[in-house]
Amino acid sequence: MAEFVVTPWEVKGEIDYEKLIDKFGTSPIDEALLKRIEKHTGELHALLRRKIFYSHRSLNWIVSEYEKGNRFVLYTGRGPSGHTHLGHLMPWIFTRWLQEKFDVRLIFQLTDDEKFLFNPDFSLEDTKKFSYENALDIIALGFDPEKTEIFLNTEYIKIQYRIALNVAKKITLSTAKAVFGFKNETNIGMIFFTSMQSAPCFLESERENRAVPVLIPCAIDQDPHFRITRDVAPSLGYPKPALIHCKFFPSLAGGDKMSASKPETSIYTVDNPKEARKKIMQAFTGGQESVELQRKVGGNPGVCSIYQYLYYFFEENDEKIKERYSACTSGAILCGECKKYLADRVEKFLIEHQKKREKAKELLEEFIVRD
Ligand code: TYM
Numbered sequence: 001m002a003e004f005v006v007t008p009w010e011v012k013g014e015i016d017y018e019k020l021i022d023k024f025g026t027s028p029i030d031e032a033l034l035k036r037i038e039k040h041t042g043e044l045h046a047l048l049r050r051k052i053f054y055s056h057r058s059l060n061w062i063v064s065e066y067e068k069g070n071r072f073v074l075y076t077g078r079g080p081s082g083h084t085h086l087g088h089l090m091p092w093i094f095t096r097w098l099q100e101k102f103d104v105r106l107i108f109q110l111t112d113d114e115k116f117l118f119n120p121d122f123s124l125e126d127t128k129k130f131s132y133e134n135a136l137d138i139i140a141l142g143f144d145p146e147k148t149e150i151f152l153n154t155e156y157i158k159i160q161y162r163i164a165l166n167v168a169k170k171i172t173l174s175t176a177k178a179v180f181g182f183k184n185e186t187n188i189g190m191i192f193f194t195s196m197q198s199a200p201c202f203l204e205s206e207r208e209n210r211a212v213p214v215l216i217p218c219a220i221d222q223d224p225h226f227r228i229t230r231d232v233a234p235s236l237g238y239p240k241p242a243l244i245h246c247k248f249f250p251s252l253a254g255g256d257k258m259s260a261s262k263p264e265t266s267i268y269t270v271d272n273p274k275e276a277r278k279k280i281m282q283a284f285t286g287g288q289e290s291v292e293l294q295r296k297v298g299g300n301p302g303v304c305s306i307y308q309y310l311y312y313f314f315e316e317n318d319e320k321i322k323e324r325y326s327a328c329t330s331g332a333i334l335c336g337e338c339k340k341y342l343a344d345r346v347e348k349f350l351i352e353h354q355k356k357r358e359k360a361k362e363l364l365e366e367f368i369v370r371d
Helices: 017-024 031-041 059-067 086-102 112-118 124-140 158-168 173-180 188-208 220-236 273-281 291-297 305-314 318-329 335-367
Strands: 005-007 010-012 053-057 073-078 106-110 148-152 214-219 242-246
Touching (some): 005 220, 017 053, 017 220, 073 086, 073 124, 073 188, 106 188, 158 220, 173 220, 188 214, 214 220, 220 242, 273 335, 305 318
Parallel strands (some): 073 214, 106 148
Antiparallel strands (some): 005 010
16 A cells, blocks of 8 residues: 555545554544543534544543543634635534533634745735635534634734744754654745644633643644644643544545545535535445446445545434445445435535525624734
């Protein structure tokens, strides 16, 4: 198998998620930890049951602190490089579930600085515009306005800058190179940036002047930033942030993660629902060359983007997903039927999300904080 690559800026190849745990030095979420979570949430989210959120750092500690009455704060973010796709929504939907179940606050960072620095074609105005577009998707998911703050780094910088400076002073160029692969041609803003992504990990501790535990839900690509954050935290007198990582929502071409740079095989929250339907009808499946062969030997859900979509997101019912799996492998259903089933669900989801997104325009100021 070709070697896969997972960094905050590049994901390619066929990812071996178990290997990634070893490579990054994180821990798998085991049954005992799931039980501990369930004790407080009353149920397990499908993303946990299905091991899509599958890896963590210090999650046992977060639960222990919570049990002692030391409530954690959630922190997550988005690099505003374009419209939001379904892959981005996945960790946010899970974050919203955590907020509701644990009744905790959320800090949401929009890194307009990052996307400006990393993309030669973007102006600061571009990344600001996308930040506000992305914020509508976040708000549309139903976060509690009383317990959620969203900010753009360029607009909420005073307190963050002080923290980022403290972090930056602890990170050497050789560490940044080793973790992120920076070269001599890399601009110096990019090298500094990781300390901005670290800053919110310590924001609440700074504000409250005590050690506030932080839990970061994200896909595993963002882990390298927080590995550094965790290394420097003790010397700055802060607790290490904890993480809960998910796998990547795949692209409609199969295999790869859904990526903003491939619009034909990604579904955006602003897509016209009929256009999204078309993308699904053209998606890569695990079907055979002919109907006859499919009926005879069955399909391969393991490589099928349609099945993955249902498994990750659009079929929450465990019995139904199992039935679909057997119906596919036995040749009882054909790809066209699955595509239609998924397309109906995606269309419905987009129509509803887009309505909430419109309403979010009026709520924006309740969520955004600025200096
Ligand atoms: P960004 O904008 O690349 O991604 C936003 C969030 O979505 C996750 N993600 C995915 N999850 C599942 N399937 C996919 N196909 C997929 N693609 C992206 C990312 O892991 C992330 O959680 N630098 C960050 C922004 C950021 C951040 C943070 C993210 C700032 N602070 C704290 C997580 C936690 C970025 O560019 O994310």
